[in-house]
Amino acid sequence: MSKNRKHTQLSEIWRRYRKNKTAVLGFVLLVIIIGTALFADVIVPYSKCIEQVGADRLQGPSMAHFFGTDEFGRDLFARVVHGSRYSLMIGLVTSLMALVIGAVLGASAGYFGGVVDNVISRIMDVFMCVPPILLSLAVVAALGTNLRNLIIAITVSCVPGNVRLIRSVVLTTAEQDYVEAAKSYGTSNARIIFRYVLPNAMGPIIVNTTMSISDMMLSAAGLSFIGMGIQPPSPEWGALLSNAQQYLFTAPYLLLFPGIFILLSSLAFNLVGDGLTDALDPKLRD
Amino acid sequence: MSKYIMKRLLYMIPVLLGVSFLVFTILSLTPGDPGSIILGITAKKEDIAALNAEFGYNQPFFIRFFNYIGDIIFHFDLGTSYATRQPVMESILARFPNTLLLAVLSMCLSAVLGISMGIFSAVRQYSVMDHVCIVVALVFASMPSFWLGLMMLILFSLKLGWLPSFGADTLRHFILPALTLSLPSAAGLLRLTRASMLETIRQEYIRTARAKGASNRRVIWKHALRNALLPVVTAMGGGFGASLGGAIIAETVFAMPGMGTLMTTAIRQKDVPMVMGATLFLAVLFSLVILAVDILYAFIDPRIKAKYQNGGKSRE
Amino acid sequence: MEEILKIEDLSIIYKTDLETVYAVNGISFSLKQGETMGLVGETGAGKTTTALGVLGLLPKRTARVTSGRILFDGQDVCRMKEQELERVRGEKISMIFQDPMTALNPVLTVGSQIGEALYLHNDAELSQKEIEQRVEETLELVGIPKERKNEYPYQFSGGMRQRVVIAIALVCNPKLLIADEPTTALDVTIQAQILTMICDLQRKYGTSVIMITHDLGVVAETCDKVGIMYAGEIVEYGTLADIFTGDRHHPYTEGLFGSIPSLTEESRRLHPIEGLMPDPTKLPEGCKFAPRCAKCMEICKSRQPGVWEENGHQIRCHCYSNPAEVKR
Helix, strand or coil, X not given: CHHHHHHHHHHHHHHHHHHCHHHHHHHHHHHHHHHHHHCHHHHCCCHHHHCCCHHHCCCCCCCCCCCCECCCCCEHHHHHHXXXXXXXXXXXXXXXXXXXXXXXXXXXXXXXXXXHHHHHHHHHHHHHCCCHHHHHHXXXXXXXXXXXXXXXHHHHHHHHHHHHHHHHHHHHXXXXXXXXXXXXXXXXXXXXXXXXXXXXXXXHHHHHHHHHHHHHHHHXXXXXXXXXXXXXXXCCXXXXXXXXXXXXCCCCHHHHHHHHHHHHHXXXXXXXXXXXXXXXXXXXXX | CHHHHHHHHHHHHHHHHHXXXXXXXXXXXXXXXXXXXXXXXXXXXXXXXXHHHHCCCCCCHHHHHHHHHHHHHHHCCCCECCCCCCEHHHHHHHHHHHHHHHHHHHHHHHHXXXXXXXXXXXXXXXXXXXXXXXXXXXXXXXCCHHHHHHHHHHHHHHHCCCCCCCCCCCCHHHHXXXXXXXXXXXXXXXXXXXXXXXXXXXXXXXXXXXXXXXXXXXXXXXXXXXXXXXXXXHHHHHHHHHHHHHHHHHXXXXXXXXXXXXHHHHXXXXXXXXXXXXXXXXXXXXXXXXXXXXXXXXXXXXXXXXXXXXXXXXXX | CCEEEEEEEEEEEEECCCCEEEEEEEEEEXXXXXXXXXXXXXXXXXXXXXXXXXXXXXXXXXXXXXXXXXEECCEEHHHCCHHHHHHHECCCEEEECCCCCCCCXXXXXXXXXXXXXXXXXXXXXXXXXXXXXXXXXXXXXXCCCXXXXXXXXXXXXXXXXXXXXXXXXXXXXXXXXXXXXXXCCCXXXXXXXXXXXXXXXXHHHCCEXXXXXXXXXXXXXXXXXXXXXXXXXXXXXXXXXXXXXXXXXXXXXXXXXHCCCCCCCCCCCCCCCCCCCXXXXXXXXXXXXXXXXXXXXXXXXXXXXXXXXXCCEEEECCCCCCHHHCCC
């Protein structure tokens, strides 16, 4: 019985989502970007990323090299395509990790209240006093600049916001009568959290997670740009931009293409997030 | 009211201690001891040991922490840089004004632009301008600000030659960086303001105001705005933190000497006291800004204000 | 006594991209100075839409008056420009809304919200001091100590907030007051206080009142005449006596009275009216009550009933009106 209702709920949300043209555009964009990342090898072999052809240095876009070449004669198109893997992966992994950690901490704080809530909230307050990029910088400073540490750094900066959001969502949901009812016939706390509270709190959480993927991608690009993230020769988009800075005036296309891709990926997630907000709460429209 | 302010100020103390502890702990994880970092691994063992003793490296963790805090509170001393062997505080105070100016300028710009366009967009919902605003805001909000900076550098500095591209000597140098930094966050504020206005306009008390005979203009300015701006004010507190972070990155684009370049250099040199000091300095600054915003919020929202004035005489 | 409000064959729809909602379908009634009329019906019958229509407060994007006129003091509200409407609202026609908890602006003091009504319609050119005085007088009138003038809405209980709302509505001495379920959100004891207050004020100032409610008890206490609304139509209309006594009624009215549990009789089950109000986007052909009517005849399913009238008591039902007289 509940499976059927869930199915129609989802299809109802999907129906409302489909009606929103910009949301659909975002979804299409998202599929394209994820597809590019997944099938990067199929689109263009990785070898072209690192293949240096001295004679072809710093050439503008052409039929042979769609996006041009960089100072080592590497094909920019290949590098951008393969760079999508890094950005996407970082965005998704950090968001998911921050979501899980945030959910555990936030749900505990919201549901159990009292001392648990106080301790968690105070600790999160302290974390939130450090500007996110600064926090990530500090982590990277301590641990070193590589992919793994970048992920840790960005996740850490994202967790406090998640905890706060999930805590407030759980607080509102846990006040509902059906939770009282469940408690009154002896359901265990864990079961209540997972089967009653969290599923109904899903809406804002999903929207927030989608938007945060976009933020995470921008943060990663920013950190790599100032040399604190992924290092060359990896074709991560931020690192590509960092490299391209010196050729700002001579070869601006080196800046244009990676940047546009960052923009499009981030835009895709934002559009989808917006679309989900509208689809999940039809009152907000009209 | 002053009770509320006192309470918040007192609360700040454990928070600031916590922040110091957090920053200290994270950066203590940096591998390597002062001696090796400064003199290099090939230096003589005795020299390394001597330096380590000078920096108090071998003391237990909490002793070091308390000494650190003590130095800050009593001597205003953030430690000594491994690289320059000069007080960290000096370097920070020299570089910090540029970063602050950039962050403040961009915050002001983004507030003015974002909030006004957000109101405009909400009031003219469904119009062409509204749709344009939403799309433009979305695009700018998805844009990395440093990339926007680079693009604008090419356009304004190279092609048009209107604005200087590097350095931070005159105020003119700040125009382009502040502008590029402000646009993405203006976009975010636009979206927030718009959503908040739309939500507020839907409230029952707006209908009451209309039923009284208030004109549309009056309804928007006198009734809707104050309520709608409450979440926006809160968001701007956090926005300052983002501005600081963005400023740090923007400095690289525009080659401005500031905290950003200070920190990235320090990180590369493994200059732990410098990184620690800079991070802590900015974090404390940010905490104070958040405190100020909270107090400001209490002034605007009478529900909070009166809660602390009359000792809570509310009847919900 | 002069007629101050006359609604003639009013129809209002809400049109969105997805569907059209037929909220009000050809209603007519009138109100004299000093009279109180009750507008009774279930949720969704079109009562609030009618009220908003009188004030010109229907949502501009979706609502449309497709036929009829709303004549207030001889002028058609539907044709008035926004500026004229703003002069009328709050001063000549006022409205009280259902939920007092959300009807007041949380960041403004109650005094300033009452004073605003005076400020907006300051024909007498009162000074700030005089306005303040009037505000205090009005507060006392609704039973709120004038010292609480500078407090904020959240510091008042539901009943007190509703009094503030009433104060705002009455401070300019309107000719017509529309009360949209003013006591639905309040406790029964507070309900009695508020209703008594509205009646007292009405008697004192000679205000006409349209009392919108789904509660027949409220109607009995306050109204001179009653209109029973169903699916956007007035199915029965008459004086209080016409509706509450006598043996000629619309089947819906009979159902309403029949569903009230009796304090004296013993019964094992309640007697609700079977079925639900029709979907306002898909109204049935013929009589709109037919699907639920115990006395439904063949003609009811296909033809709209005409209006039967006797001494001002109107019933829209085939049982009474001659099929030959059906208008549509």
